Amino acid sequence: MEKILPLSELPTGQWGRVISLNARGMIRYRLLDLGLVPDTTVQAVRRGPLGDPIVYRIRGALIALRREEAGQVLVTPL
Amino acid sequence: MPQATDLRKMFNIQPDPEAALVALAGNPNTGKSTIFNALTGLRQHTGNWPGKTVLQARGTFIFRGHKYILVDLPGTYSLLANSAEEIVARNFLCFARPDATVVVADATCLERNLNLVLQVMEITSRVIVCVNLMDEARRKNIFIDTECLARELGVPVVATAARSGQGVAELKAGIDDLVRGRIVPTPRRLVYDPEIEDALTRVEQQIPGEIKELFNARWLAMRILDNDRSTLDNIRQYLEPAEWGVLRERFKYCPT
Numbered sequence: 001m002e003k004i005l006p007l008s009e010l011p012t013g014q015w016g017r018v019i020s021l022n023a024r025g026m027i028r029y030r031l032l033d034l035g036l037v038p039d040t041t042v043q044a045v046r047r048g049p050l051g052d053p054i055v056y057r058i059r060g061a062l063i064a065l066r067r068e069e070a071g072q073v074l075v076t077p078l
Numbered sequence: 079m080p081q082a083t084d085l086r087k088m089f090n091i092q093p094d095p096e097a098a099l100v101a102l103a104g105n106p107n108t109g110k111s112t113i114f115n116a117l118t119g120l121r122q123h124t125g126n127w128p129g130k131t132v133l134q135a136r137g138t139f140i141f142r143g144h145k146y147i148l149v150d151l152p153g154t155y156s157l158l159a160n161s162a163e164e165i166v167a168r169n170f171l172c173f174a175r176p177d178a179t180v181v182v183a184d185a186t187c188l189e190r191n192l193n194l195v196l197q198v199m200e201i202t203s204r205v206i207v208c209v210n211l212m213d214e215a216r217r218k219n220i221f222i223d224t225e226c227l228a229r230e231l232g233v234p235v236v237a238t239a240a241r242s243g244q245g246v247a248e249l250k251a252g253i254d255d256l257v258r259g260r261i262v263p264t265p266r267r268l269v270y271d272p273e274i275e276d277a278l279t280r281v282e283q284q285i286p287g288e289i290k291e292l293f294n295a296r297w298l299a300m301r302i303l304d305n306d307r308s309t310l311d312n313i314r315q316y317l318e319p320a321e322w323g324v325l326r327e328r329f330k331y332c333p334t
Binding site: 026035 | 158186190193
């Protein structure tokens with residue numbers, strides 16, 4: 001059984017693979033548009049001073065997500 | 079049925095039967111403005127998109143004796159979400175129906191840009207992809223097989239490094255070929271799961287014929303299935319009241 005956790009809990013420096021998105025509506029579109037579709041690999045690069053937002057490497061670009069948004073993406077650590 | 083020229087006026091585009099209308103789309107930071115400047119030189123006007131505080135840049139250029147009006151769309155990652163910029167870009171592509179649309183993509187992270195390319199290809203088949211920043215990609219040892227990309231997408235692809243003017247003449251030639259019908263793109267169609275395709279066919283059949291002529295019925299069917307209220311509410315201003323009435327009645331749509 002693969003370990004599955006929200007993207008917001010992926011430790012800094014670690015890579016994960018997107019399993020699914022829990023978000024609905026506009027936020028779901030937003031996340032998909034940023035390239036977070038199932039099977040995409042993503043790395044947690046660094047965290048803001050209060051652990052929020054978190055910077056991720058997604059398909060060759062660095063993108064900051066709020067904890068709340070990243071929490072709606074489920075990943076399995078690689 | 080509103081004519082295309084009337085609809086174009088709604089976007090501050092003065093009708094000019096001599097000129098072809100070309101839209102410039104692309105993600106932010108792809109060098110879209112550099113391409114715009116390289117194509118139009120100093121023949122530019124800026125204003126706002128009607129009803130929005132979003133900048134509209136228009137310019138003209140002449141190529142092989144033909145006049146082109148180029149409209150710079152706001153840089154967006156998508157045409158589906160809801161920012162003012164995305165609404166402007168999407169409405170222009172759907173309702174002003176440009177004779178050609180150039181999608182500028184960043185060669186250094188091409189994959190991220192293909193989302194918008196595919197979304198534009200779902201609206202119009204008159205698409206040409208401009209892979210820009212080729213010089214920067216080369217420095218990063220990224221090689222782009224534009225021929226393969228063109229084959230996979232089914233639309234023409236031109237490589238440019240607009241800062242140094244490289245590829246700009248080829249881009250103009252590509253636009254001209256597209257507008258004059260010397261190139262007829264066959265954009266790869268995204269095929270969805272069978273149950274979605276099934277539903278799409280059924281919805282598409284219910285769309286009145288006059289509306290099918292006005293814009294892409296498959297695309298509209300997708301938005302209806304999506305219950306994409308932003309798009310549906312926006313469509314209204316570009317339709318005759320009777321056409322809107324039929325659409326609304328058939329799909330039991332309650333505007334927001």
